[in-house]
Amino acid sequence: MYLLPKAEMSVRLGPAWAFLSGSPRDFVESELQSPLPGEREHTVVMPVEAPKDVVGHAMAVGLLMHTSDAMEVGAFMFGMPADQLTAEDLRDVCMETCNVLGSCMVVSDDGRSEGVELGLPKEVSAEYFSELQQKAAVSVTFVSESKTGNRVVITVFDAIDPSIVESIK
Secondary structure, three states: OEEOOHHHHHHHHHHHHHHHHOOOOOOEEOOOOOOOOOOOOOEEEEEEEOOOOOOOOOEEEEEEEOHHHHHHHHHHHHOOOHHHOOHHHHHHHHHHHHHHHHOOOEEOOOOOOOOOEEOOOEEOOHHHHHHHHHHEEEEEEEEEEOOOOOEEEEEEEEEOOOHHHHOOO
């Protein structure tokens, strides 16, 4: 299992966001940053299962998403005004966003997604996300910032301590 080339990730992430939200955004490689206010409520982590012949390797995709971005995606996804979305709707939006954007970044050793299993995304606390940052190496992070300064941050973590990924399964 490995990551797609970063240039390919960048090309894939923009259309994936447009698929989710109905509007274009660019994603640029960045250093991982801590969650900002408005992102702490929308922190999702998804385990990435390696092919069965790769033992002892644990990866995860992490998503930080501002509330306004979650509302934009939810309004598009559910075809309803953003102010009518429930907390559960926003939770589902964030998990689906992590799933879709994460699948733009990780592939199996043969260059296809066969053998790589994306686990179920799980909403986690900002504290858990911070712990993941401490117990994993950041493989790559991409950030998309809206005109108002809100961010969508997608990161692939390579777990130094695999137990941190195991705890979200």
